[in-house]
Amino acid sequence: MDPATVHQLVKAIEAKDLSTAAHTWRVVLYSRAMLEAVRADQATIHAVTQGAALHDVGKIDIPSAILTKPGRLSPEEFAVIQQHPVTGYARMVAMDVEDQHILDLIRFHHERWDGLGYPYGLKDGEIPLVARYFAVIDAFDAMTSVRPYRHEVGEQAAAHALVELRNGAGTRYDPDAVRLFADLFERGSLTWILNYFNDGTPIPDFTPDESAVALIGP
Ligand SMILES: [Fe+2]
Numbered sequence: 001m002d003p004a005t006v007h008q009l010v011k012a013i014e015a016k017d018l019s020t021a022a023h024t025w026r027v028v029l030y031s032r033a034m035l036e037a038v039r040a041d042q043a044t045i046h047a048v049t050q051g052a053a054l055h056d057v058g059k060i061d062i063p064s065a066i067l068t069k070p071g072r073l074s075p076e077e078f079a080v081i082q083q084h085p086v087t088g089y090a091r092m093v094a095m096d097v098e099d100q101h102i103l104d105l106i107r108f109h110h111e112r113w114d115g116l117g118y119p120y121g122l123k124d125g126e127i128p129l130v131a132r133y134f135a136v137i138d139a140f141d142a143m144t145s146v147r148p149y150r151h152e153v154g155e156q157a158a159a160h161a162l163v164e165l166r167n168g169a170g171t172r173y174d175p176d177a178v179r180l181f182a183d184l185f186e187r188g189s190l191t192w193i194l195n196y197f198n199d200g201t202p203i204p205d206f207t208p209d210e211s212a213v214a215l216i217g218p
Helices: 003-016 020-037 042-053 057-061 075-081 084-094 100-108 129-144 154-168 175-186
Strands: none
Touching (some): 003 042, 003 057, 020 042, 020 175, 042 129, 084 100, 100 129, 129 175
């Protein structure tokens, strides 16, 4: 996809739910680090990192009143949120995006290894590889993002998150994906990403040719 289009969509996602801005860039960085660790080729890195940046693009189509609602969601509201992989995929198809990595990541990033994910309930090998690996990244970042109610931050939150990932290996997550992520983290390769815009300061207003989009592929 053209980087300017990716940038525009990322801005639209961020405008919809401000808390996702820094999350977007961290998951792009984790994705790239994992792909480099397995020596993926540049074309794959380019596509998967674009997919990572756009994973929640379907949230553009979810009403803000539901997305940013404080407190507990009703079952009906949760069902609407659970449609974002479907609306995101449909949006990409409507834009003539054909790259399978991008489409798969957006469409299947909330599936679970044990089949209890959404929206399709696919399990283990039925879920495309990129989505299985991305699910681990997305969960780790959700568990280590600075939140008002969270007491643990930084490495302490990360240590806790790694325990959670390992507990979920084989149920929630692909065990191989957890192993790779945990190995990289424990070797120190991902620590800098953990703290990337994770101190509550607003993320800078990048333009398409600046660092944030330049992080995506060649
Ligand atoms: Fe999502």
